[in-house]
Amino acid sequence: MTDGPRPLNLREVAEGLRSPHAPVVPAGPASPLLAPSRLRELATWLAGARDADVAGPLERVRLVVLAGDHGVAARGVSLLEPGATAAAVRALVGGTHPAAALAAAAGVPLAVHALGVADPGGQLAGLPAAVTARAVRAGSEDVSVRDAMSAEETEAAVRAGAAIADEAVDEGVQLLLLGDVGAGATAVAATLVAACLRKGAVDVVGRGSGIGDDAWMRKTAAVRDAVRRARTVATRPAVLLQTAGSPDTAAAVGFLLRAAARRTPVLLDGVVGAAAALVASRGVPGAEKWWLVGARTAEPAQHLALERLKLVPVLDLGAGRGAGTGALAALGVLRAAQALAAADAAARPAPEPEPEPEGAPEAEGAPEAEGAPGPESAPEAQGAAVPVGQDAPAGDAGAGGGAHAHGAAGDARTAG
Incomplete structure (x- = not known):
């Protein structure tokens, strides 16, 4: 065995990972949101992810789109022409892409990163430097016949993604939306899912960009060959990404x-x-608790991955538009769940204070015996302790416990 660079350990990227906060939902009046419902699940997930019992408004949200071309697209598995990915990046930056229009309508800033885009026509020229600053290579290799990239390029891509997340969190972003664009991307995604879950190509291949039957058969054959290559390294997430992934x-x-x-x-x-998400969770189990899925698409590979991750999409939109449009559509539902939860919490009455213990009732019309000690000097009135084993004097029951404090503690429930 020859010496080489130490393989990337994904746990290093997720150093410090902890589970989300477990929100406590206090007991309160009957409410549609307090009853079991999808809105309540979403509000609880959001609150836990933001370390609160009730999440505040989602004011700082960002859509991050990762772009890349995939060599397997040259096998006729996509309707997208060469240069289509670069054109999509330019449209996203210029605000003319459907996802950019939807993001603007939702008040969500958009950040695009071309990590592996082939640009034969020079369409990326003149775009802001941040778009290409973290580029790893110009497109990936055809994963049906060779590795997508080198080990060094794989590590550079993983760390670039981590740096993009760090940058957003440092700027105070409360919720991140993740989108993608790229010719051949669904074929690569299907390969990764099939390798991780030991599925056949026919189980994971969908119509992607809207391909017909002939292209679907070509795509299935390419994914079949890629899965054969990737299956032997499926238990090593970083190597799997090198073998059958892409920079994006x-x-x-x-x-x-x-x-x-x-x-x-x-x-x-x-x-x-x-x-x-499936590859990431295999490298760092438990990380999936921080992720939510915007929309279910028509891609069978997505259904299988989400079933394994136990993630339930917010919406079911059928064929997806990509570039984060499903996440943007679901954002409105998530914001509605947060607003309803906050309104419900504000409407709950404050717990009533515990009543003060009542004093001993005075005997009405009973004359004081001459020379008898007054109330101020009576040991019982001063709260004198009664020796253990002796009964309290008659008529003193009210002073020690005639009135019980009524607690306002309800049935606190912990939302998972």
């Missing part, structure tokens, strides 16, 4: 793990995000 999917893994370690929730979008 590897960056998504680093992004998800670092956001979880920084206690910042992520709303996923589409099959690429689901595949990245």
Whole structure:
């Protein structure tokens, strides 16, 4: 065995990972949100991810789109032409892409990172430097016949994704949305899911960009060959990304793990995000508690990955538009769940203070015996202790416990 660089350990990226806070939902009046419901589940997840019993408004949200071309697209598995990914990046930055329009309508800033985009037409020229600052390579290799990238490129991509998450959290972002664009991306995602779950190509391959039957058969054959190559390394997430991933999917893994370690929730979008989440959770189990899925798509690989991760999508939109549109659509539901939970918490009455203990009742019309000690000097009135084993004097029962304090403690429930 020759000496080489130490393999990337994904646990390093997620150093400091802890489970989300477990919110406590106090007892209160009957409310639609207090009853078991999907809205309550969403509000509870959001509150736990933000270390609160009731989450505050989502004021600082950011959509991050990771872009990359995939060599397997050259096998005719996608309707997207060469240069389509670069054109999508330019449209996202310029605000003309559907996801950019939806983000603007939701008041969500958009950050685009071209990590593995092939740009034969020079469409990325003139874009802000931040778009290409973390580029790893110009497109990935065809995973059906060779590794997607080198070990060094894989680590660079994972750490680039982690740095993108760190940057957002340092700027105070409360919720991150993850999107993707790239020709051949769904074929790579299907390969990763099939390798992780030991599924066949026909179990995971969908229509992606809207391909017909002939392209679907080509795509299935390519994924079959890629899975054969990747299955032997499926238990080693970093090596799996090198073998059958891409710079953008590897960056998504680093992004998800670092956001979880920084206690910042992520709303996923589409099959690429689901595949990245599956790989990330295999490297660092438990990180999936920090992620939510925006929308179910028509891709079978997404369904299988989410079933394994036990993540339930907020919406079911069928064929997805990609680039984070599903996550953006679900954001409105998540904001509604938060607002309803906050309103419900504000409407709950404050607990009533405990009543003061009542004093001993005075005997009416009983004349004081001449020379008898007055109330101020009576040992019983002063609270003198009664020796153990002796009964309290008759008529003193009211002073010690005639009135009981009524607690206002309700049935506190812990939401998981």
